[in-house]
Amino acid sequence: MFADYSLAELGSIFVMQGFAGLILFSVFVLMALGLAIIFGQMGVINMAHGEFMILGAYVTYFTSQFFLHFLPSLFNIYFFVAMILAFFASGALGMAVEWLMIRRLYKRPLDTLLATWGLSLILQQVYRSVFGPREVGVELPNWMMGSLALTDTIEVQINGLFVMGLTIAITIAVALLMYKSAWGKQVRAVVQNRVMAGAVGINTEKIDRNTFGLGCGIAGVAGSAFTMIGSTGPTSGQLYIVDTFLVVVFGGAQSLLGTIASAFTISQAQSTMEFFLSGSMAKVLTLLGVVIILMLRPQGLFVIKVRR
Amino acid sequence: MSSDNENSIKFSSMRRKLLMGMAALPAAPLLSSAGLFSTPAYAQAPATAAVNTTGLAVTDTEVTVGILHSVTGTMAISETGSVQAEKLAIDQINAAGGVLGRKIKYIQEDGASDWPTFAEKAKKLLVNDKVAAVMGCWTSASRKAVLPVFEQYNGMLYYPTFYEGLEQSKNVIYTGQEATQQILAGLDWVQKTKNGKTFYLIGSDYIWPRTSMKIARKHIEGHLKDSSVVGEEYFPLGHTQFNSVINKIKLKKPDVIYAAVVGGSNVAFYKQLKAAGIDLSKQTLLTISVTEDEIDGIGGENFAGAYSCMKYFQSLDNPNNKEFVAAFKKMWGEKTVIGDVTQAAYLGPWLWKLTVEKAGSFDIDKIAAASAGIEFTKAPEGYVKIHPNHHLWSKTRVGQAQPDGQFKVVFETPDLIEPDPFPKGYQ
Numbered sequence: 001m002f003a004d005y006s007l008a009e010l011g012s013i014f015v016m017q018g019f020a021g022l023i024l025f026s027v028f029v030l031m032a033l034g035l036a037i038i039f040g041q042m043g044v045i046n047m048a049h050g051e052f053m054i055l056g057a058y059v060t061y062f063t064s065q066f067f068l069h070f071l072p073s074l075f076n077i078y079f080f081v082a083m084i085l086a087f088f089a090s091g092a093l094g095m096a097v098e099w100l101m102i103r104r105l106y107k108r109p110l111d112t113l114l115a116t117w118g119l120s121l122i123l124q125q126v127y128r129s130v131f132g133p134r135e136v137g138v139e140l141p142n143w144m145m146g147s148l149a150l151t152d153t154i155e156v157q158i159n160g161l162f163v164m165g166l167t168i169a170i171t172i173a174v175a176l177l178m179y180k181s182a183w184g185k186q187v188r189a190v191v192q193n194r195v196m197a198g199a200v201g202i203n204t205e206k207i208d209r210n211t212f213g214l215g216c217g218i219a220g221v222a223g224s225a226f227t228m229i230g231s232t233g234p235t236s237g238q239l240y241i242v243d244t245f246l247v248v249v250f251g252g253a254q255s256l257l258g259t260i261a262s263a264f265t266i267s268q269a270q271s272t273m274e275f276f277l278s279g280s281m282a283k284v285l286t287l288l289g290v291v292i293i294l295m296l297r298p299q300g301l302f303v304i305k306v307r308r
Numbered sequence: 309m310s311s312d313n314e315n316s317i318k319f320s321s322m323r324r325k326l327l328m329g330m331a332a333l334p335a336a337p338l339l340s341s342a343g344l345f346s347t348p349a350y351a352q353a354p355a356t357a358a359v360n361t362t363g364l365a366v367t368d369t370e371v372t373v374g375i376l377h378s379v380t381g382t383m384a385i386s387e388t389g390s391v392q393a394e395k396l397a398i399d400q401i402n403a404a405g406g407v408l409g410r411k412i413k414y415i416q417e418d419g420a421s422d423w424p425t426f427a428e429k430a431k432k433l434l435v436n437d438k439v440a441a442v443m444g445c446w447t448s449a450s451r452k453a454v455l456p457v458f459e460q461y462n463g464m465l466y467y468p469t470f471y472e473g474l475e476q477s478k479n480v481i482y483t484g485q486e487a488t489q490q491i492l493a494g495l496d497w498v499q500k501t502k503n504g505k506t507f508y509l510i511g512s513d514y515i516w517p518r519t520s521m522k523i524a525r526k527h528i529e530g531h532l533k534d535s536s537v538v539g540e541e542y543f544p545l546g547h548t549q550f551n552s553v554i555n556k557i558k559l560k561k562p563d564v565i566y567a568a569v570v571g572g573s574n575v576a577f578y579k580q581l582k583a584a585g586i587d588l589s590k591q592t593l594l595t596i597s598v599t600e601d602e603i604d605g606i607g608g609e610n611f612a613g614a615y616s617c618m619k620y621f622q623s624l625d626n627p628n629n630k631e632f633v634a635a636f637k638k639m640w641g642e643k644t645v646i647g648d649v650t651q652a653a654y655l656g657p658w659l660w661k662l663t664v665e666k667a668g669s670f671d672i673d674k675i676a677a678a679s680a681g682i683e684f685t686k687a688p689e690g691y692v693k694i695h696p697n698h699h700l701w702s703k704t705r706v707g708q709a710q711p712d713g714q715f716k717v718v719f720e721t722p723d724l725i726e727p728d729p730f731p732k733g734y735q
Contacts, residue, residue, distance in 0.1 A: 013559050020551030027549065125380060133384035135575060135605025147585035157583040160551075229583070230548045231575030231605050235382045239546045239572045274552035279543035280513045282552075 012154040021271040023160035026167040028263035030225060031240050032247040033174060034218035036259040039248055041191050041211055044102055045113045048120035049244060050237025051127075052216045055093060056086030056223030057232040058131055061138045068139065076141045079224075083166075086224035087217040094216025098209045106208075120237070127234035135233035144228065159228040166225055170218060175256060177214075187211055250290050252300025262301050266290065353409025360670045362462075365438040371410045371670060373398070373657070374417060374433035376444030376454075381421025382571070387446045389601055390468050390653035391416070392640045394443045397657035400635065407661045408670070415439060423453040430454040434461040440670045441466065443656040446649070448472060448516055455480065462672050466656030469649050470596070470618070472519035473729040478676045481659060482699045484652040485619050487520050488731045490596055492527055493704040494617030497719045498564055499532045502592045506538045508562035510553065510569060510577075511597075513542035517568035520596060523734045524566060530733070538562050543569070548576040554584045567595040574598065578606045578614075588613035594706070599647030600713060608713035618648040620689040621707045621715040632688035645713065651688050658684055659694065691724070699727030 035049045046052075063082035067075045097119065105112045144162060147155040178184040189197040190207045198204045223237075230236060243266075251262030266286060273282035294300070356368050365372035375394055377387035398412045406412060415437050417429040426445065433439045434457065441464040445451045448471050458465050458479040465480045473486035498504045507528050511517025521540060528535045538560045541553055550573075557565060569577045574597065581588070593614040600622050603611050622633060622645060632654065636646055659682055664670055667678035680696040693701045701724040707715025 009559075013555060016558070017552065017555050020555055023551055024549050128380065128384060133379070133388045134601065135385055135572075137575075137603075137605055137607030137610075139607060139609070145583060147583065149585075155585045157551075157580075157585075159583050226548075229576055229579055231572040233385055233572065233605060235385075236572050238382070239548050271549070271552045274549075275556060278541050279547060279553060283544050283547075 012151065015154050016156070017271070017275055019156050019160065021268045023157070023163060024267035024271050025264050026160075026164040027226070027229070028243065028247050028267050029171060029260055030163065030167045030222040031219075031244045032251075032259050032263055033170060033256075034215040034222065035244050036248050036251070036256060037174070037178075037218065038212055038215035040255065040259075041187055042106075042208060043109050044106075044212070045109070045116065046215070047113060047117040047241070048097075048123060049219055050239070050241040051120045051123035052090045052094060052219040052237075053223030053226065053240060054127065054232065054234070054237040055090045055123075056083075056220030057138070057227045057236065058127065058136075059086040059089045059220070060224040060227045061136050061232055064139050076143060079141065079144065083221050083224045086220040088220075090220025090223070091213040091217030094219075095209050095213040097216075098212040102212060103205065103208060124234050124237070131234065133234060135231050135236070138227040138232055140228060162228070163225050166221070170221065171256075171260070174218070178256065183207075183210075246287075246290060250294065250300055255300075258301050265301070354668070359408055359668065360440075362671050362673075363438060364440045364670050364672075366410065366440060366670050369410060370413050371407055372413045372415060372437060372439050373660070374437065374439040374442040374444065375414050376417050376419055376426065376429055376433060376442050377446060378419045378421040378450075379416075380418055383419075383421040383446055383450075385605075386601065386649070387419075389644075389647060389650035390443075390446060392644070393468075393636070393646075393650045393654035394657055396636055396639050397654050399639070401657055401661050407664050408668075412657070419445070419450055423447075423449050426450040427453045427457050430457040430463070430465075431461065434458070434463040439463070440664075441660045441675075443468075443653065443660075445469070449514075451475075451480070464660070464672050464675055466653075466660060468653035468656060470652070472516045473731065474519065474735075476697050476699075476729050478698075479672070480698060481656070481679060481694065482727075482729075483655045483659065484649060484700075485702060485704070486699055486727050486729045487523050488728050488734065489699075489702060489704060489725045490617060490619070491520060491523050492531075493721050493725060494594060494596070494615075494706055495524060495527050495532065495566075497617075497706055498592065498594050498615070499535060501719070502564065504564040504592060505535050506560070506562045507535065507564045507566050508538055508557055508560060509540040509566050510557075511542050512547075512568065512570045512573055513544050517542065517570070517597075520568050521566075523731065526734045543573060545571060545573065547573045550577050550580045551584065554580060554586065557586070558584075563592060565591065565593040567593060568597045569595075570597050574602055575605045578610045582610045588709075598709075599649065600645040600715070601647035601650070603709065603713040604645060608709070608711045611709045611713075612711040614709050615718070616707050616709060616715060617704065618707065619702045619704055620648045620651040621705060621717055622646045623707070623714045624689065624705075624717060626688075626690060628686050628690065629688040655684060655687055655692065655700075658686070659692075663694075693724070695727050697727060697729060699729060701726060 038044050038046045060082040063078055063085055067078035101115055105115055144159050147157045149155050186202050186207050189202060190204050194204055247263045247266060248259060251258035270282050270286045273285055356366055360366040375391060377391045378384050398414055402411050417433060419426040419429055433442055443466045445454060445467050446469050451467055463479060466483055467480055468483050470484040470490050509521045511521055525537050528537055594617060596617050598616050662682050663675050663679050667674040679694045682694040684692050695701055704721045704725055705717050706719040707717050709715055
């Protein structure tokens with residue numbers, strides 16, 4: 001397969017391929033982060049994660065339409081506004097859902113699985129009825145399209161770089177929030193011992209609601225970013241949900257570091273195999289590998305300390 | 309008995325008499341032209357007992373048909389257009405006097421993107437509602453699910469989607485193209501005009517792309533001179549990351565990318581192709597899975613320059629199509645777009661009406677027998693005719709996508725292409 005190419009050409013292909021793996025890695029981290037917070041910190045299996053992402057995507061679509069029609073001069077920066085709006089829209093919906101539904105189910109973790117799955121079906125149909133069944137195309141400002149030529153033969157995609165930058169920023173923000181802020185300390189306290197946390201004066205209900213809201217808000221931002229690379233329709237969220245769970249479960253639910261490591265492993269494995277084998281085969285082998293590793297390590301890759 | 313034919317004969321004989329100068333009624337020319345252009349409003353509806361011997365839902369004034377598509381679930385995105393087209397056709401037929409003097413009433417059922425549900429609803433339509441025909445299904449999976457039901461209870465299905473072929477049933481009329489109709493002419497064209505020698509095949513991983521690519525590969529390797537396939541790839545449905553395959557495409561530098569990616573993957577594929585700097589105005593890409601409907605989601609600017617091989621494009625320049633597009637937009641809104649399958653769905657009720665009138669009966673067996681040779685001259689895609697194998701003769705066209713999401717037709721086969729659902733040498 002490589003016989004006809006010069007060393008330089010091969011080199012640049014491998015650089016680009018490495019970059020493709022990194023983009024996939026960023027995408028995985030971005031989609032898994034919200035779920036990891038909710039699953040890891042609260043033990044809630046949120047099957048409607050994809051639908052929260054798609055809400056963010058729709059918000060992005062409507063923001064782009066708004067800017068196109070009313071503020072065309074600012075169209076170049078609409079994406080940042082859209083991401084902020086997406087965060088708040090999905091976060092608000094998440095808090096409402098927590099208040100209406102999830103908080104009644106904390107003692108029955110398996111029921112949250114069923115309840116959130118039902119929620120995902122309801123949300124899909126709501127999107128379909130409100131926004132229409134057809135997919136919508138989100139128009140991007142020109143500077144976000146195309147690729148950056150590093151050398152004559154190496155090109156990197158601008159929106160890939162954008163997703164990478166966004167992922168790094170959000171991951172750092174989440175890490176700071178969780179491990180450096182007073183609020184994060186409270187969240188971790190609630191995770192470790194709910195009764196004690198309540199006894200020392202932490203409003204556990206409020207913490208729960210905000211944590212769930214934060215996870216959903218991050219899902220919204222991810223959905224917003226994915227309008228650049230994927231489709232926006234009522235059921236598009238389903239495209240991401242399997243990979244998202246894969247990353248979170250493989251990484252070990254309680255550890256942010258685990259999520260990142262698992263996203264890295266899966267994305268590199270998948271993109272490398274996709275290059276050398278075919279698309280379907282790569283998926284099969286990736287899943288197989290994950291299954292085998294989970295059989296050997298049921299708690300996931302990176303469970304450093306678990307208190308029960 | 310066909311009232312329509314009877315009338316035509318009666319009126320044309322009247323015209324003959326006129327010409328012979330034996331009668332000079334002032335109203336006669338008017339009547340005769342009305343009769344010749346078949347407006348059954350003037351016709352006496354034949355007795356129900358005569359046209360319906362098997363107990364279908366036919367009364368003296370009405371006939372009931374079924375519409376069976378997904379309006380919820382994943383497939384709703386694709387099937388919505390078909391439902392709209394079928395309702396438009398039924399409205400138009402009713403406005404023109406109905407079928408055998410009877411108004412068409414429809415019962416709509418939702419397949420909910422779930423194949424067992426399709427089978428169940430098909431059974432309900434045939435057994436409980438006794439519908440005279442069903443316009444429905446979209447995916448091959450749903451068609452395969454309902455086929456045994458239609459054969460067991462002897463119903464009639466008008467199926468609109470272009471599909472992989474390898475099927476033929478007395479109880480189904482396939483109004484979309486089968487694979488060879490859609491594929492071969494397009495490949496010939498791309499080889500000739502774009503000097504395509506190396507092809508990279510890429511599709512979603514299920515029966516339609518796999519069968520289509522098999523036919524494409526056989527044609528490229530066996531029938532096109534000096535041409536070869538340099539890559540063939542399938543991705544799971546819903547796959548959204550194509551960067552690796554795009555790198556592979558960059559490495560292989562094929563003359564032509566031949567794509568049959570569907571659904572949400574479609575959008576991801578073209579967006580990432582564009583982001584990776586593959587300029588579709590320079591890199592030839594021919595696809596058999598992107599219609600105007602899909603461009604809505606992909607975004608016109610991401611797909612501009614690519615070629616799509618279909619039998620119908622919304623931009624077709626003929627009077628039938630102009631009328632159809634105007635009527636469609638009037639009924640469903642200015643912003644709706646019309647893709648290949650939507651147009652094929654529109655043909656269903658019309659072909660059924662013409663067949664019933666030719667057979668002079670609503671009976672399924674008589675319709676099945678009378679279908680071969682039915683011609684529909686007002687089809688938006690132009691003239692179509694039903695082949696004895698229950699597929700349609702149709703032209704194949706290649707359109708180049710424009711940034712506004714419409715296609716510019718760049719090639720059209722001069723003749724109608726014969727449907728060949730079981731192509732020899734391609735299996």
